Amino acid sequence: MSNIIASLDIGTSKICVVIGTQSPYHDQKLEVLGMGKVAADGIVRGMIVNIDKAAVAIKQALQAAEEDSGININIINVNIAGKHVVGACHHGSITRDSIEQEITVEDIQKLTHDMYRIVTPLGTEIIHTMPQEYTIDYEIVTQDPVGMSGVKLEANFHIITAKTHAIQNIHKCIKKAGVEAEIVMSSILAAGLAILSDEEKEAGVCLVDFGASIINLMVFFDSIIRYTATIPLGGHSITSDIQQNCMIMERQAELLKVKFGSVESKAFTTQAAVTIPGLRNRPPKEVFTTNLAKIVKARVEEIVEFIYEEILRSGFYEKLVAGIVITGGSANLPGIQSMLQQITGLDTRLGFPDEYLEEGGRKELRDPIYATAIGLALAGFKTLDYREAYYKATKSVHLDFSKKNSKKATKSSFSFTRMITKTKAFLVDDYDDR
Template sequence: MSKIIASLDIGSSKICVVIGRQSQYDGNKLEVLGKGEATSDGVSRGVIVNIDKTALSIKQALQAAEEDSGINVNVVHVNISGRHVTSTAHYGSITRDSIEQEITVTDIHTLTHDIHRMVMPLGMEIIHTIPQEYTIDYEIATQDPVGMTGVKLEANFHVITAKTHVIQSIHKCIKKAGIAAEFTMASALATSLAVLSDEEKEAGVCLIDIGASIINIVLFFDSIVRYTATIPLGGNHITADVQQSFMILERQAELLKTKFGNITAEAFDTQAIVTIPGLRNRSPKEVLTTNLAKVIQARMEEIATFIQEEILRSGFYEKLIAGMVITGGGSNLKGAQGLFKAITGLDVRLGVADEYLEEGSGKKLKDPMYATAIGLALAGFKTLDYREAYYKTKESTYWDHSRQNKKQTKKGSFSFKQIINKTKAFLADDYEET
């Protein structure tokens, strides 16, 4: 029986808990056992701004998931997001003792561990170190140097950092909710586990996770994370535009956007009217759907332009054979895929987690807004970097082999010692006779 996995997605609009386990029929899929969610009070732009309110929301979502699954949870996988989550490129190297000895998984871990010991800017912590290419003795470049020989092992790393006080706030909230965090993962990386295929990652793909107040970007090429970025825009900004344009309440603007928001070509040809109840003793307001489409399209074009600039900045635009995958709550807007394709020039599809969910899992979880929560749960048995799984296998084989050799050596040493003692006794007896 697979171990129980619980994920906690702390978002700006909602907090979601998913309880599941690795499918016994397909090791790449998640069997969902329960789900719970609550309104996200105390979170703004992906960052916790009120510990008590956020802790209460976490507790509500957790209790709902526990009731749904009948399982009590003590440990969760949690995400981290916000503008403070940034990435930089770093170089690392180690010098090995012998050119004849093969490079091992231990050497890879040593090199990666050295990156974690780098001095970070005050108030920042490393949350992910993702190796790009390795170089052996200044000549041989490879993505996987294990088994090769050389003295000088170097590598470039994509390092993702976050503010220490934000990480501490997350752990405080979780502790107040009566649980602990097994590990913390950047939202975009967690989402990628749920919606991207291995073929897309190898070919080159850009994932766009459109949340309530921020947009997370992660770019893969040759199955390796190459670039990450955050844009301080999201679905709430579209809601605010609708609210201000038609002078209505925020909840009315959100409902108007989600129910009637449409930026496809047909939306501009249809002259439909939506009637919105007025405030006390005030007459209702009428909104033309074409005007609503214009307001939404203006903000979506701005978002798409910012995304295009980030992709060009990455230097991988020409290598995105698999194009773009959009996910998150903001990706549900009708016409979003067409608009992104028109502005970026890339093929675009909607990213949902159905590929990695076992049959029978709740249909609602296949909505893009749950991609991060599903990805965090999948992280319990699915690796972000294909090399990680390979290294775990190699490391396990190495330790099994080492233990076997140790047993054999110990047995051999005992036999050899007996022979020496017998020889000494024989020589002593022979000496006494003479």
């Protein structure tokens, strides 16, 4: 089968590989052919801290996905995450030669390419450069300047950078696992491809990816990425609070959170005792669900306040008509959707990566925990910016047209050359006859 796409989601708690292809029935949907998932190892807060352990875990996930699909892969799309992944706004401009010539796709690409030359903080490099509005000759402001006239072309860009050593460690790990990266994409951007609809991006929406150790946040407005941020808290913060307050093992605290953790109102009125096995020669412990709910609520409230502050800091709070979409593994915590809506005052929904999955696909993948893995696979044929696809198609048509003209010109030139040659021969023969 051709056009196989493989994605690798390197997370703090899990490593997931998805193998798929573009659906033959819908060009914007993914047909999943296989998947593999293992517990993460050698990764802390989204960053690789032990290359050998991480490489082994990645290899295991790859082998599971290959066995599931019956397809061997050597190229993947991989995510990058961590608090070192930072977004900031920058301004760029180019001066064109003539006002008479229309602005072309090549002009847009030159302006975007020039942004990769800006000086970033020491030890970091640019991983994404996303244009916002363009300005022509200091006056006209537009999202798409192609075809317009002007000399000075400027644009504001949202640029995402990451630590160089973190990028290099990802490449080292996946190479040890026997594959290479075609795309390295920020986790939140990948999740956005899988979760958000075109209508939400246009109306204004904030995507919150609630991971195990970090929370990624991204704001869309007018179908363009306007703001990204990282909050160094996550599901493990809740687990740690349970562990410390209940004096139990971390794995026991995680199980308590997953099975009984909740911030719904009924969790504070319905009391039940959960028995936790004690350590060797020690009696078991009892944890009441009402106390558990109080511990979880305190931490979740703090996290939601941080999210609210970041949304306000973005400057787009009043424009988020589509409100908030929350995804990621910790988004499954009962009641978190209602708490977000209550504290922020914005409509909130739980984001499932099912809109761009082919109908009748695997139900297990229709879970917020797989948003990034699905988005990375979709990145094989789906663009972050609606203008990218348009520019690519326009350039493709232009190139095809140029090739056709080139062929015609070559054929015509060849015929003309033959005609001249024959004429010269005729003249020479005629001269000799005389």
